[in-house]
Amino acid sequence: MSHACRLDALLLLALSAVTLRAQSPSIAPIPPSAAVEDKPLPHISTLMREVEAHQRQAELIEKDYLFREDSTVKELNGSGGVKKTEERAFDIYWLQGVRVARLVRKDNKDLSPEELKKEDDRIDKDLIKEKEKRAKADANGKETDSTGRDEITLSRILELGSFSNPRRQLIAGRPTVLVDYTGDPHAKTRNAGEAALKVLTGTIWVDEQDKAVARIEAHFFDNFKIGGGLVVSVHKDTAFTLANVRINNEVWLPGTLDAHGQARYLLFFSLNGDAHVQSSGFHKFKATSTLLPNFSPAPPDTTPEPMSAPPQ
Numbered sequence: 001m002s003h004a005c006r007l008d009a010l011l012l013l014a015l016s017a018v019t020l021r022a023q024s025p026s027i028a029p030i031p032p033s034a035a036v037e038d039k040p041l042p043h044i045s046t047l048m049r050e051v052e053a054h055q056r057q058a059e060l061i062e063k064d065y066l067f068r069e070d071s072t073v074k075e076l077n078g079s080g081g082v083k084k085t086e087e088r089a090f091d092i093y094w095l096q097g098v099r100v101a102r103l104v105r106k107d108n109k110d111l112s113p114e115e116l117k118k119e120d121d122r123i124d125k126d127l128i129k130e131k132e133k134r135a136k137a138d139a140n141g142k143e144t145d146s147t148g149r150d151e152i153t154l155s156r157i158l159e160l161g162s163f164s165n166p167r168r169q170l171i172a173g174r175p176t177v178l179v180d181y182t183g184d185p186h187a188k189t190r191n192a193g194e195a196a197l198k199v200l201t202g203t204i205w206v207d208e209q210d211k212a213v214a215r216i217e218a219h220f221f222d223n224f225k226i227g228g229g230l231v232v233s234v235h236k237d238t239a240f241t242l243a244n245v246r247i248n249n250e251v252w253l254p255g256t257l258d259a260h261g262q263a264r265y266l267l268f269f270s271l272n273g274d275a276h277v278q279s280s281g282f283h284k285f286k287a288t289s290t291l292l293p294n295f296s297p298a299p300p301d302t303t304p305e306p307m308s309a310p311p312q
Helices: 007-012 044-064 113-139 154-159 192-199
Strands: 065-076 082-095 098-106 161-171 174-183 200-207 212-220 224-226 232-234 239-247 251-265 269-284
Touching (some): 044 065, 044 082, 044 161, 044 200, 044 212, 044 251, 065 098, 154 161, 154 212, 161 200, 174 192, 192 224, 192 232, 212 251
Antiparallel strands (some): 065 082, 065 269, 082 098, 161 174, 174 200, 200 212, 212 239, 224 232, 232 251
16 A cells, blocks of 8 residues: 555545554443443434534544554565555645645654655645646536545445444443444445445444544445446455544544455555554644644643453
8 A cells, every 4th residue: 555545545445544642441331230321322313413413523623633644554465474564654734625644754764854845845736736636526516535536534434324233331431322334235425435335334433422433343244346346346354443532622533543454446545454544643733834833732631542442
């Protein structure tokens, strides 16, 4: 996987998808006698509509943040051994309405000042092209990401599925509703990446107080191809786990993403093995150029470890 191993690229194929210092919250099933267990569960359709609305808002708030994204991708050979490992670190921020991934570290080595200058020059050039591409897509009434490419957001994943089997657990002292998710085979999708969601199934953790997605574990239960695999190809049992983190008591943003399997989408994305993406150091900022502005760090307790899976 190339530079495109970013959270948005992984989310494009729902392999989410784009991070943390405090101790991991402990997770345990609620005893049957617990008071929170006695509280009636919310109506699942009403709850998930609220979650979807909150997720759309979170995707807008993310544009006010800068953060570091570290990715490790292991490409496997035919026998399952590691053929190649690629490690990258990016500064992620939004500039003139475009999501920027500025490479700052490669294979455990920081970029030199000269390499960073080349990276900034690349961003300047790409920014012009991507804004033009997005403007053209907007003019044609096509839904795209900030660079004019097809996208799939977490809010669209929620919109294009059905939910069942709600149950509650107490996680780090916060009531959390778990629901099972299945892609809707009859959903009207906007692009080839969204079409792959029809064979996606898994479980979603919802923070009940914030009505926010805290965690997703999912996999593709069948092979999926478009254009004989040249446009989209996802192998059965390709799986991912996405854990979000609560930032500044205002929003849940992507924390860690782990994916395993085989998938590709045009020239934007390719996975044949394992990918791990971790985001950290969230800071609010407003950028007016590719030179990163001065910014004040968020309080240290605003970037906790992402939610872990409950014990089996």
